[in-house]
Amino acid sequence: MKSFSMRLGLILALSIATLVFLLTITLTYMTSQRSAASLEAEIGERLSMTSHQLVDKLDFYMWSRYQEVQLLQGLDALNDPASSRALLDQVQTNIPAFSWMGVTDASGNVVASTNGILEGASIKERPVFLEAQTEPFIGDVHEAVLLAELLPNPSGEVLQFVDISVPLVRDGTFQGVLATHLSWEWGNEVLRHFNRTLHHQSEYTDLFVVSGRDNTVLLGPDHLVGKPLPTSLKEGWHVDTWQDGTSYLTGVATGEGYEDYAGLGWSVVVRQPTEVAFAPVIELENSILWIGLIASLVTSTLGWFLASIVTRPLQRITETAALMKQGKAKTFPHQSGIHEIESLAFALESLVSSLTESETERVHYESLANRDVLTGLANRTALRHYLNEAQATKNEYVCFYIDLDGFKAVNDTYGHATGDDVLIEIAERLKRVTLDGAYPVRLSGDEFFLLFERNGKSERLITQIGQDLITSLSEPIAIEGGMTSVGASIGASLWQTETVPHAAIERADQALYRSKANGKHQITLDETLIA
Template sequence: MVWKRKGFRGLVAFVSAALVVGMAGLMAQATSERSRRQIEQEIGRSLSEVAHQMVDKLDTDMWARANQVSVLSKIPAVRDPAVAQKVVDELKARDPTVAWVGVMDFAGRIVAASDGILIGVDASARPVYVEGLKGLFIGDVHDAVLLAKMLPNPSGEPMKFVDVSAPLKDEQGTVVGTLASHFSWEWARAIQRSLLESMKGRPGLEALIVGANGTVLLGPEGSFGGKLDLESIRLARGRHRGWGVEEWPDGKSYLTGVAFGSGHGDYQGLGWTVLARQPVDVAFAPAELLREDILIYGGIFAVVFSILAWIAAGWITRPLSAIASAAKRLRDGEPGVEIPALGGVAEVEDLSQSLRALIGALTSSKAALARMEDAAYQDRLTALPNRRFLEQYAESLSNRPGRGIFTVLYMDLDGFKSVNDTLGHQAGDIVLRQVAVRLASCLRGEDLVARLGGDEFAAIIVPAASGMPARMDEITQRLIAAVGEPIVIAGRAVRVGCSIGFAEWPNHGATLPDVLERADRALYAAKRLGKNRAVAFADLEAGLLDAGAQVATGCSGRTLGLAAFP
């Protein structure tokens, strides 16, 4: 990804939006956590209270039922089957929680029973009879065995009972029978529904009753009879009461309140544990909703504040933008640009004045340096580079990595002295300037032509961009032809010629002066051979030039070796 530069204005807007979003995120997280803790305490206490109320109600009701059966068992008339029948029918009619109540003789045969159900049946093997002979007995929840098919069951669900029985004694205190009662477990369901109804503002709330052996006695559909082993149950049996977040066997987390049934009065209880639970995601939904609201409003505020920051940053950065724009135009070389003089904010005013003074000083220094550099490296008459610049250029070429071969041309004008003698030095200066322009126009941008002094010029020719050697015959022909064109001075056509000698670096010298000296020797050979021509030092060195040799001039030059120099 390519990142573009951001302006100060955009940066301010972006940072403002980021800060608002970050602050909203932190506030949402902190508020959500605090709300979760508060909700956990609030709901946890209410769940614990529900569990306590339910277990207290169960223990109180069981205590009342046990006392009811115990009191009836002490009435002498109950030992009479006829009287007992009237008593159990009346008890059944007045207490809807009584599923069945009956009297058994000492042998365990039922002699009186509500609605006449099971009269004459031998119940001597049933715990309600066996334990009832010993004293007041309160049994835990169990399935209906004998009564399942005899009692009405509108719900169709399996029938559950809680047994209470007490011994019947004669005047001498001898046990002669048992009074037994089966209380419907729907009584516990009624208590559960009543408490949950009062908490219907808590969605997902459920209550469970767990027996002393960990068996679920009452709970959500399908949970009855299952085993439940939770840390909260173990804590409750240690008489701890409270709440906490706990993972249940179904893999879900619940906020759970717990209470243990420790009995009531002389009733010691059956070791029941009541749990009230609510799914964590439901319980903490208000906190999550609050967090989402904060994030939403934070996003809205981020947009609003970023727009306001954009507007404010535009006002703040307007003077800085003016300074930056002027500085960029100065960098691009646009003439006549000045740093604007700005007021208002003290820092901006100081910056503006300091930059104006600095730019002024730099401009003056640059102009002075430019003048000094021009004087040091430029020929004042022709505006061409001078010998000093030529030497530096040659040195830079020779120091480049992968250096190769470049060619140095030494050029002298033919017939220039007669122009000075006949037309004057002013005309000679005109000729030199025209020749300089023509020489420069014949060369490429990477080549260099310089004036050495008088009517002498030098040039450095580098290889083409493709790396192929330059054709020196074509280059020298072009230079000689360009110089030979007439020059009009005061209405008079003047012609001069050009003799060229050239040598190669580093083949003909390790330094530029060495190569120039070889090129100068080739130049004088060209003069001796008739002028207005080019001679290569390589040919001169090889002895290819003698008095009778035909050296190319004009349009017939020689192609000499030239290698690219990087």
């Protein structure tokens, strides 16, 4: 009888321990998978957004230079070689990115140029002249040919240019071409700036600028420049195994030009080794696994003791039965069922408590995946969910795309810790916005987004709201050792929920670029908000 009672206790203990272990591991796995997938998507979208930001900056820079060349095209000073030379030298002094600028006659002979370089030489066989006789020409990155030995080159590296040229027409007659060579060093500088920002987060991040003509790497790691990109270009983010055998999280964006600049089809590729990019995911999964194992161990131990409590009254009964057989006992001891029921209820309560804690942790991790860690504002993932839900309301919303003015100077002057404090304070001010349906979001870096219901607000009122918000965000901010401040520029658009939201966000982003181009610290309304 004793061996039977011991066997029964062992069976009960193992059964409870196994059940608790399986339930805990199952819930842990489900929580880990859901949280990890959400976090992976956020990391991938952040990498894709970085590539979009860089390709936008490249296109905007080229558009700016293109506009400047078009502006020069109509000046009367280009009719006279001496005046032309003085004008071109002045432009080059103010915009050093123009390595060389020249004016040709109708036959392709250079009649005036910066510093007199190539004056009297013929460029009639060069694309910068041939392609610009009837319409403006923008050429892709190429190595210097005629200017290789004539321009200063302290670094000794191969000189590369982007050509911008326009025809010069007077009274309907072709007079020649205004030709410019834009130093590709500006592209290197933009790339270095982004690399510094990304390497602050992870030194294992690589950036590439790829030609849309032949998939050649124009900018990037030295050993790949001038060679075809060793992977396919798919818009968005994805995981690829490159030729070096390493698996990378890759974000790709292709430039679509800016305003009347059609673009050269450059693509920007950002990559990180997956073990670096998804390190937070692995850390999250390991944390959840350990929590699950500890919970399993605790509840399994509790189950063992519970089995002992359940079998002890049975053991006493069997021992009493043996004594009764020997005549040494006449009655069974009183056994109340209340204690066993209470013990079972306690075990079930402990089990439910353990499982509930794991579920609470899952909800907590999902909340982290939808919140910006620094400011506590909603992030891009949360914004996407919010916009999907808002489409069912059939309302009209105003989109504010906000970019801080002068934030880089704060970072450079006081350090990134103070910069983080400034971002936190800006977020707090956005949280205090009392507009109907106000939904503030931190997109990335010093870019924020505010969505609120239009509710019949006029163009004038929306403009006033934006100006008031700029004033609020521009108020001084207390920092360690004194005060500082940043400005803000806003682009605004209208989103009608029967349309896709990303189009409205893009329009707001374009309006923001116009605010920046027009001097910053202002709001620009997209045509959808202008009556």
